[in-house]
Amino acid sequence: MAELLSFSETQKLLDELGKEQQKLIGDMIPSQISLGGVQRVLQNLLAERISIRDLPTTLEGISEACGHTRNVMMIVEHVRARLARQISDMNTNEQGFIPLITLSPQWEQTFAESLVGTGDERQLSMPPTKLQEFISTLRNTFERQAMMGEAPVLLTSPGIRPFVRSIVERFRPMTVVMSQNEVYAKARIKTVGQI
Numbered sequence: 001m002a003e004l005l006s007f008s009e010t011q012k013l014l015d016e017l018g019k020e021q022q023k024l025i026g027d028m029i030p031s032q033i034s035l036g037g038v039q040r041v042l043q044n045l046l047a048e049r050i051s052i053r054d055l056p057t058t059l060e061g062i063s064e065a066c067g068h069t070r071n072v073m074m075i076v077e078h079v080r081a082r083l084a085r086q087i088s089d090m091n092t093n094e095q096g097f098i099p100l101i102t103l104s105p106q107w108e109q110t111f112a113e114s115l116v117g118t119g120d121e122r123q124l125s126m127p128p129t130k131l132q133e134f135i136s137t138l139r140n141t142f143e144r145q146a147m148m149g150e151a152p153v154l155l156t157s158p159g160i161r162p163f164v165r166s167i168v169e170r171f172r173p174m175t176v177v178m179s180q181n182e183v184y185a186k187a188r189i190k191t192v193g194q195i
Helices: 007-015 019-028 035-047 055-066 072-082 084-090 105-113 128-147 161-171
Strands: 098-102 153-156 177-179 189-194
Touching: 007 035, 019 055, 035 055, 035 072, 055 072, 072 084, 072 161, 072 177, 098 128, 105 128, 128 161, 128 189, 153 161, 161 177
Parallel strands: 098 153, 098 189, 153 177
Antiparallel strands: none
16 A cells, blocks of 8 residues: 555645645645655554544654654654544554553663664664564464453554564564554553563
């Protein structure tokens, strides 16, 4: 789906919005972010199966985030927090709650300490043995849940979510990785495990 959202499709989506959104778009593009930047944010959301139907909220989130960063990944994280209700609803099961597997404080710290660079240049630099340990622990935990008929969400802190997601998507692309900022205040949650 993300690949299908071309530059011209993005322009068309923006052109179809109402008058009140056109002012926001005019204030935002190109002074705060390029149309290509908006396209990349929308593609990132679609890549994680997040609907972009609520385009006004998404654009407001992009505009807010552009006030303090130009990094597409950081903008996406801010928009995801704005879409917390939608993301929480998407991941609520038939019993009415979001089943969560949380990262232990030790893994949270390991990820946080493995981030190198500053600001927009941050990237994950974890030793391969540690990375392998994380992957096998995660795989075992989620496979146990799958055998019980559960499809839980992996919950992380906001600062490391995109980096955890980039690892998880390589071997478990259907696993949803949410940050605490994306759990809607009224959503019911149930922790079913920890990594």
